[in-house]
Amino acid sequence: MIRNKIILITGGSSGIGAETAKRLALRGAIPIITGRNENRLKEMSAEIEGRHGIYRMDVTCYDEVLQITQRIQQEFGAIDVLLNNAGFGLFESFVDGEVEHFASMMDTNYMGMVRCAKAVLPYMQKRGSGHIINVASMAGKISTAKASGYAATKHAVLGLTNAMRTELAPMGITVSAINPGPIDTPFLKSADPEGTYFDSVRGFMLTPERVAAAIVRMIERKTPEVDLPLSAAIGIRIYGLFPRFADRIAGRWLNRK
Structure with missing residues (x-):
């Protein structure tokens, strides 16, 4: 049952976070969208039907995450689901990537999820229930050229998710990961400003609506x-069994960036 569940969504001002919030609201849930851009959050709020909340929150600042999480608990009630979606x-x-770029992606994509999960966990532990969903990526399963920094963050997210799932299950807390391929969102336009990768995978592109429905x-x-x-998903399993063969067959397609 989704109705009346309080669902905290990071990275909720656009893309799959925003689309998921709209769908959840139509099902009677209470989405709480967060992000760093307050104006975009307000714009998105106008598109969400029913009761919902918006909060400016930077997942790279643990003090801010703790404060906002506490405010949500006070103003809306217990957080039932955390959708860890913020990332870039x-x-x-x-060779060309700056060390600062690697660090920044890890701080947001991986440590941001750690901070948010740690913030909601005490409340979920107290109730003995809850659900944490980490938005990872196919890049967390197969690394490709020009994605070393990003793929590393998503490999870390999947490692974190698998360990959390085992540890938190006895507490009544479910932990999940969703691993989408390329999605037609502002994320991709930011990651690939020249549009080279976008054009090469256009025929395989997921829509935000499809990913939101899966969430x-x-x-x-x-x-x-x-x-x-x-x-x-089938390709990933084949790659795991026959990595060298898959590299020869699919290498050119995988390295289209």
């Missing part, structure tokens, strides 16, 4: 992990 990427070669189903069913699209 820069598609650049390892809603994940909340309903408490599914531990979902890979999108199905073709990529």
Whole structure:
């Protein structure tokens, strides 16, 4: 049941975070969207039906995450679901990428999830229930050229998610990961400003609506992990079994950045 659940969404001002919030609200849930851009949050608020909340929150600042989480608990009630969605990427070669870019992506994409999960965990532990969903990526399963920094963050997210799932299950807390392929969102335009990668994978691009629908189903069913699209999920399994063969066959397609 989703109705009346309080669902905290980081990175909720655009893309799959915003689309998921709209879908959840239509199902009777109470989405709480957060992000760093307050104006964009207000714009998105106008598109969400029913009761919801917006809070400016920077996931790289732990004190701010703790304060906002506490405010949400006081103003809306117990957080039932955390959708850890905030993140960004820069598609650049390892040789050319600046160390600061690697650190910044890790601070947001990985440590941001750690901070938010740590902030909601005491409340979920007290109730003996809750659901934490970490938005990872297919890049967390298969690394490709010009994605070393970004892929490393998503590998870290999947490692974190798997460990959390085992540790928190006895407390009644479900932990899930969703691993989408390329999505037509502002994220991709920021990661690939020249549009080279976008153009090369246009035919395989996921829509925010499709990913949001999968997240809603994940909340309903408490599914531990979902890979999108199905073709990529099959490819990942083949890669795990025959990595050298897959590199020869699919290397050119995977390295289209």
